[in-house]
Amino acid sequence: MPFLLPTATAVAATNPSSLFSSSPHCQSPSPALRLPPPPPAPPSRQLPRFPAVPFLPFSPRRGMASRAVSSAAAAAADVTHLTQRDAAEIDEQLMGPLGFSVDQLMELAGLSVAAAVAELESLAIPFLAVEDVPEDLSSEFDIVIDAMFGFSFHGTPGPPFDDLIQRLISLSVIGSSEKRPAIVSVDIPSGWHVEEGDVDGGGIRPDMLVSLTAPKLCAKKFTGPHHFLGGRFVPLPILSKYELQLPPYPGTSMCVRIGKAPSVDISSLRENYISPELLENQVMPDPFDQFVRWFDEAVSAGLREPNAMALTTVNKEGKPSSRMVLLKGVDKQGFVWYTNYGSRKAHDLSENHNAALLFYWNEMNRQVRVEGSVQKVPEEESEKYFHSRPRGSQLGAIVSKQSTVIAGREVLQQTYKELEQKYSDGSMIPKPEYWGGYRLTPTLFEFWQGQQSRLHDRYVSCINSFAIQAILWQSSECL
Ligand SMILES: Cc1cc2nc3c(=O)[nH]c(=O)nc-3n(C[C@H](O)[C@H](O)[C@H](O)COP(=O)(O)O)c2cc1C
Numbered sequence: 001m002p003f004l005l006p007t008a009t010a011v012a013a014t015n016p017s018s019l020f021s022s023s024p025h026c027q028s029p030s031p032a033l034r035l036p037p038p039p040p041a042p043p044s045r046q047l048p049r050f051p052a053v054p055f056l057p058f059s060p061r062r063g064m065a066s067r068a069v070s071s072a073a074a075a076a077a078d079v080t081h082l083t084q085r086d087a088a089e090i091d092e093q094l095m096g097p098l099g100f101s102v103d104q105l106m107e108l109a110g111l112s113v114a115a116a117v118a119e120l121e122s123l124a125i126p127f128l129a130v131e132d133v134p135e136d137l138s139s140e141f142d143i144v145i146d147a148m149f150g151f152s153f154h155g156t157p158g159p160p161f162d163d164l165i166q167r168l169i170s171l172s173v174i175g176s177s178e179k180r181p182a183i184v185s186v187d188i189p190s191g192w193h194v195e196e197g198d199v200d201g202g203g204i205r206p207d208m209l210v211s212l213t214a215p216k217l218c219a220k221k222f223t224g225p226h227h228f229l230g231g232r233f234v235p236l237p238i239l240s241k242y243e244l245q246l247p248p249y250p251g252t253s254m255c256v257r258i259g260k261a262p263s264v265d266i267s268s269l270r271e272n273y274i275s276p277e278l279l280e281n282q283v284m285p286d287p288f289d290q291f292v293r294w295f296d297e298a299v300s301a302g303l304r305e306p307n308a309m310a311l312t313t314v315n316k317e318g319k320p321s322s323r324m325v326l327l328k329g330v331d332k333q334g335f336v337w338y339t340n341y342g343s344r345k346a347h348d349l350s351e352n353h354n355a356a357l358l359f360y361w362n363e364m365n366r367q368v369r370v371e372g373s374v375q376k377v378p379e380e381e382s383e384k385y386f387h388s389r390p391r392g393s394q395l396g397a398i399v400s401k402q403s404t405v406i407a408g409r410e411v412l413q414q415t416y417k418e419l420e421q422k423y424s425d426g427s428m429i430p431k432p433e434y435w436g437g438y439r440l441t442p443t444l445f446e447f448w449q450g451q452q453s454r455l456h457d458r459y460v461s462c463i464n465s466f467a468i469q470a471i472l473w474q475s476s477e478c479l
Helices: 002-014 060-065 084-094 102-122 161-172 217-221 236-241 287-300 344-351 379-388 391-399 409-422
Strands: 143-146 182-186 208-212 226-230 255-258 308-314 320-326 329-331 334-340 354-361 366-376 435-450 455-463 468-477
Touching: 084 236, 143 161, 161 182, 287 329, 287 354, 287 366, 287 435, 287 455, 308 334, 308 344, 320 334, 320 344, 334 344, 334 379, 379 391, 379 435, 391 409
Parallel strands: 143 182, 182 208, 208 226
Antiparallel strands: 226 255, 308 320, 308 354, 329 334, 334 435, 354 366, 366 435, 435 455, 455 468
């Protein structure tokens, strides 16, 4: 259950427990948890009152929204695993002249912890004092984060950590059929040997491990379904000095999945759409206007490529074919996109001018179908659009012989380079005659707004050349 991932990694990535352990021999808990160090030889079982404990139930819904954050999986075998000594040395160097100063790291850590705490508090997630943590954690929490000890820990955990670890261990042994919270360990499952792992086999068995900087050797013994790496701050000199093989972090992610992605039961994937109803009296009489309204709303909502649409063509044998294209213009004449006139879609359209467009705005639970007939746009219109594109895209259109097999990527790159050279003086790049636009003139629109429990509102508008012919209303159920 990766639900806690965004917060866990926000804490972990910029605030690795390993970075803040003052010496490889102290039993210091991760400062991300704001726990004071335990007394070295506890004389009694009296527990100090802690401001926070590592048991944080998380909201599944929120986590699901952030699932995409770190989906690029890397093979665990390709990733360097650190010994305790190397990990400690890297920490020292990170805090030395090579990387960050202690002040910077503390500031990063403080900021990320403060942000994580503020976010959790704004979600009404309670922070408990250690004595208020229930004895049995199995029923009240969805997820438990174990971030007590970093890689520098060794020896026998003292109070209150020994007791907390025991409670996590008892969770690990509950059968998989019974309800229990998932355990997420940060860097090292608390109580594990940094290099040997769970030596006597009686330790915490986390469902997820978030390694920091690079996985420590004990991570090889981790058998849970989710392994992530956080800590996108390792400078190049350290990477090369320790010959660290680390996976690339996708986009701006602060974490990346390593190891196998969990297998998913596709049939169990379902979202409950919660969105405003599409009421008849709110729909604009002209479907073009309704489309523009929804399109503008998709743009305002900041959706990525709201103009991406699936285009389905059908050849003369009746074989359909779909692909994505980008909408480049819409008005009462129709929907325009640009492509290569030698492509498969162009071939289909030359045989059969009927086609369908499909917009899907996932985040808004909306879909729009548009069906109609397609014609090439006038040459001047294609010319005008071609020259409005960035020069790189203009060259790309010349190079790309769409829907054909090429001898190799290098051929494409070489031709592109040659053209780049040829037009490096800034002279006009001529539009190739095999490139241009198409316009679909709609005969049917369907606006779909998802609702809860698979219900949805559908508004269909059929158009003939004179007027909107019929408006159908459906509120129906889909599978
Ligand atoms: C998001 C997205 C947008 C695309 N936009 C276009 C486009 O505007 N024009 C185009 O020719 N191909 C576009 N493509 C590539 C097409 O999907 C397709 O691979 C290509 O046009 C060849 O299709 P065909 O062989 O069926 O003709 C896009 C692909 C994606 C994923």
